[in-house]
Amino acid sequence: MSAKTMNEKRVNGDDNVDESNSFDLLKACSNISSRFSHAIDRLFYRLGYTVASHPLKTIIFSFLITLICSLGYFKFYSEKNPLKLWIPPESKFLRDTEWLMKSMEEGFRLQSVLITAPDVLQPHVLKKLSQISTEIVNFNVYLDNGTSIGWNDVCFHIPNIAEFTENQRRKRSIFESNEVLLNIEKPLHRFTRSERPWNPSVDLNSFIFCSIVDSLPIGCMIQNFLEMWNFTESTIDNLTKQDILNALHTTNTSLTTGHEANFERLLGDVTRNETGHIVAAKGLLTHFMVYVNFLKSNSEKVGNLAGTEDWASEEALLWENEFLRKMHTLKENLSDNETNIYYSAGRSYGDISSATMFQDINKIMFGSALMFIFMILVLSKFGWIELRILLCSMGLMSVGMAFVSAIGLCSFLGISYGPVHTSLPFLLMGLGIDDMFVMMASWKKVQREHRLPRDPSTLPERMGMMLQMAGSSITITSFTDVVAFVIGSITILPSLESFCLYAGVGVVFIFIYVNTFVVAIFTIDEYRIQANRNAFAPCIAHKSNRLWCDAHLMDRLVSFVYTKFIMTKPGKVIVLMTALAVTSYSFTGLLRLEQKFDPNWFIPERTYLSKFTTVKKGLFPDQGYEAAILMGRLNYTAELNHIAALIETIENRTDLVHEISSWVSPFHDFVQVYYDTDFFTTTLSDYDFRFYLSKFLHTHRGGKYRANFRFKTKLECGEPVPEITVSTIDFKYKRFKSRSNYLSAMHAIENIVENAQLKSGDGFATVWGRVYGNWVTDEVIDTEVSRNIMLALACVMFCTTILILNPNVCFWIFMCVVLTLINVCGMMEVWGLTIDLVSCIGLELERAMKTVSHIVPAVLYGGFSTLLAVSMLADSEAYTFQAFFKIFLLVIIFGLFFGLVFLPVILSNEYEITPTNGSRKRRNNRRNESNVNVDDKEMISFIQMNGNGNIEKL
Structure with a gap:
């Protein structure tokens, strides 16, 4: 039948042609289906x-x-490595993490204690903190072979320069100066040699200075409010409310380690007077840092079946387990109607999420x-x-x-x-x-x-x-x-x-x-x-099949x-x-319907970790997610201006970043004050840069930035720093509520780092944060x-x-x-x-x-x-x-x-x-x-x- 005839039939209202063709097609399809x-x-x-x-x-x-x-x-084989379970294998985060562990080699795990009270800046609260701190640093864990491990065996070690700082303060009279070691933020004017603060790293003979530094003890990295009194029990027992406030407002150096410290960051939900000084707070944080060697951490031995355990050594996990047991006892004994104690360990999330998943x-x-x-x-x-x-x-x-x-x-x-x-x-x-x-x-x-x-x-x-x-x-x-x-x-x-x-x-x-x-x-x-x-x-x-x-x-x-x-x-x-x-x-x-995931969902509300996390968020609402800018084997003398511009750009993104801690600005101030050189306008030679950086890292202010560097060989006092293999700049994001906020923030910072044009040396520069694994x-x-x-x-x-x-x-x-x-x-x-x-x-x-x-x-x-x-x-x-x-x-x-x-x-x-x-x-x-x-x-x-x-x- 021609198309014309078919059209004529349609005009006349005859649709039998279409129905017949449809029926034939349906019949053929049905036959195929029937045979199949x-x-x-x-x-x-x-x-x-x-x-x-x-x-x-x-x-x-x-x-x-x-x-x-x-x-x-x-x-x-049961996979326990979280990187191989939850992270896309081709992701930038995984590559950056593997580079970080290989290059940094070591890091630390946080053990945290949070005390809450109507006002934690009271003598009776600090006495409880003193008792907790004493218990934590003094207990031992006994292994199967009869040996024991204590806090000094598992902590993240740093040089204690407090004794040296005190000695040098007493020696200041020799130089007939009444000034104390100043905490230089940004010099308001160019100091003359007679005006600038005295600094033993620069002003002492290197042989004398380094012999003293090398003889100093190695201590443990902590963040504790009691460092202001060097944990001296007799002093702490006799503190008054005014003594505590005076120390808080005037102390910027740990009397225990000698390094610069900001004790205000340990206080949550603070109250300030009309002059802006803190007069009360409802939360007091304490951190103990446990050492981690990334290269020696074996997830097969220390991981859990849920794949949520972080990097750690077996000894560290044993110590952390005793830490949790000890804190449970202390919480029961020291909490009262006004004072509450919350805590978490590096292993807490892995333990609880794994147990919850299988319980x-x-x-x-x-x-x-x-x-x-x-x-x-x-x-x-x-x-x-x-x-x-x-x-x-x-x-x-x-x-x-x-x-x-x-x-x-x-x-x-x-x-x-x-x-x-x-x-x-x-x-x-x-x-x-x-x-x-x-x-x-x-x-x-x-x-x-x-x-x-x-x-x-x-x-x-x-x-x-x-x-x-x-x-x-x-x-x-x-x-x-x-x-x-x-x-x-x-x-x-x-x-x-x-x-x-x-x-x-x-x-x-x-x-x-x-x-x-x-x-x-x-x-x-x-x-x-x-x-x-x-x-x-x-x-x-x-005999018969009778049904009921x-x-x-x-x-x-x-x-x-x-x-x-x-x-x-x-x-x-x-x-x-x-x-x-x-x-x-x-x-x-x-x-x-949103796309969102919060790791804390794996933590039941009744657990000690959930309570700690909830209370901490309420007392420290501005403390967001920690991250860092990672830089590799750059030509740092040529890149200092670019790095400084990068930091400034991130500092200006107040919509994304809560705070940033950079070694560049303090180092610049140090070089400008003590060596009359502005490396933002004058390019340093490679030797001068490494020499100045060594001096800076051996000062009481620059010492805390040692954790931001890894060198090809060991850092030696009095010698220029070896080749830098890794340097980091720490910062904190704001706390975000939605997926779109934190993903856009992550990509924005990544773009800033990528556009910084740090191309010298190996040209490696990226931004990394532990939270990126979830993001x-x-x-x-x-x-x-x-x-x-x-x-x-x-x-x-x-x-x-x-x-x-x-x-x-x-x-x-x-x-x-x-x-x-x-x-x-x-x-x-x-x-x-x-x-x-x-x-x-x-x-x-x-x-x-x-x-x-x-x-x-x-x-x-x-x-x-x-x-x-x-x-x-x-x-x-x-x-x-x-x-x-x-x-x-x-x-x-x-x-x-x-x-x-x-x-x-x-x-x-x-x-x-x-x-x-x-x-x-x-x-x-x-x-x-x-x-x-x-x-x-x-x-x-x-x-x-x-x-x-x-x-x-x-």
Whole structure:
């Protein structure tokens, strides 16, 4: 027929041409789908028949597979390094961190004590601080070999120049000067040689000066308010309120170490008088620094299973553990109605987050026990014979076999195990049990519809029919799950990649064992039932199979709900209006859903660390996130101007930066005052720069900046500094509230450093902060979630198209999945969840395609059993389990609603289904919809039309 003729027919209102072509295309697609479906059915029938004919051989074969896979445990490796778990391997932060650890070699871990009171600047509060400090620096930890370690063995060491400073102050009389060593910030004028402050590093003979410096003791790095009195108990015991204020306002040097110190920074929520001086404060911080050698820190020995432990030595962790025990005792003894004590150690976050992540495993075990009981209630008929004790217990064993096999195979392939993998058994359990429900529903249908004799001779054939009916549903679910996890493994987050690979392999093994091992157990259990043998004691044979109660209550309940409510005209209107209203509300929540993660979410509120963190934030609201500018082997004499300009630019970003501590300005003032040289206008020679820097770092003010440098060789007094390998400039961000704020701040500072044009030497300059580890993950997690969801949706559409080949049905299945996702994500925001790594994994576990199971009771059982297990996590203190519970609950509710209620209603408006002959008619709009004769088991099935118009199940 020509195009002209076709157009004429359309003008005349004849659309039969289009309908005929559409019908031919639909008929061809349906034929392809029918053949594909029949091929799958034949395959599963043969599998079921073979397994049922040789159940013992199949069980032995399944055990052999598990045993062979378990050999991979010899290569099992649990990753504990946080950098290899939570940080994208190609990220700038990871490269900078590895460079920092290699170049800096050492650092420190903070142990903090926070005392709160209406006014901590009171003598009785300082007495308590003195008692705490004495206890901390004096206790010892005894090792297994009989040796002991104390504070001096684990602390971060610095030279104590306090004694030297006091001696030099007394020697000032020799030079007939009444001035004290001044704390030079920015000289207001150029000093003459007779006016400038006397400095022993410059004015003493190098031999004399260095001999004194080299003989000085090495002390421990601390930040303690009592340094103003050198921890002298007799002095502290006799302090008055005015003595404390006088010392605070006049002391800028630690009498313990001799280094410059700012004691005001240790005070929180301060009160100032009209002159700006502090007269009261509500919080008093104390820090003890424990030494860390990055190159010798082994995460395999000191890490935890959660991958949240920082770098540390084994000795440091032992000391920190005793520190926590000691602080717990001190808190109990020293706290009163007015004074409270809070504390944290370097190991606190790792310990608590790890314990919290795994402490509720017992709840999961209890939930699994409830699930087992529920399985027996669902799969059994209530009598001594048809209780499915063997089938349920062995079904759970198949989950364990799949878990063992997946771990063994993945370990053999070199895939590391991670902390989030603890949810894997739960995922596999849900899959395996749901598949068993589908099998049992199919078995009941076979028993009801096929008139085969119920004797052992026909059992293999009946098992083949059962697996033929259930196999397609199990295949769809397993295939889409595997593809979804394979897609999820294409991620830049190592822990998520590993989890998805383990999960995908686990799903494959669940599919294998359910269709072999479980079917074999099913067969043996059915042999027992046909022989009327007791479920608990098979040696006992009963004369008759008497049931205790009706076994078809759920079937009749489902039929009643669908025929009397859901499939009536008012019921359909209510379903559609409910779907519209709930989705609209969820969509508004989806628009507000944030991408945000706070590491403190892993810390339960009742823990000492959570209390410390909360109180500290309240007392020190301006103290944000610590970071540093890192510079490598630059030509510092040529780059000093650029570095100074960089610092000035960052200082001016008061919207981002709370404070900055730079060695450049104090060093510039030192050189200008003592060597009459302004290196901002005059370029220093390399020797002069290194010589002046050595002098500066040996002064009481410059000494604190030694921690900002690493040299190629050891720094020697009286000698120019060796080649600088690393220099740092510390600063603190402001405290940000949202992801957009801290990510924009991070990128802004990175751009400032990049534009500083520090290109000499190795040209390495970057900005780094420990908090960046969370920020860079936050930056990519939303992209990862969006990409994985889009790919998963494409996978769902592809699979349903291949298996159904009906455009209308495929479209509505796809829409149900989309609507489920919209509602889950929208309600996540309403429930206080955000997009983070935990929710990302939770969404990976979402199996929205589970709603395509073809028998309503089986789907309801599967959803309820999953809900029963996760209900044990409702009151968990672990953020991981809380998030998993909320997401699973949302997935179950919306998945069941859209799959088992909304979709049948939609399809019932497309097709009229008559269970007698299966004929299909397009619904007439004028038909009275109030009386729809629909078989509930047919209507709740996903349907497809073949060329003859027959209705077939997936």
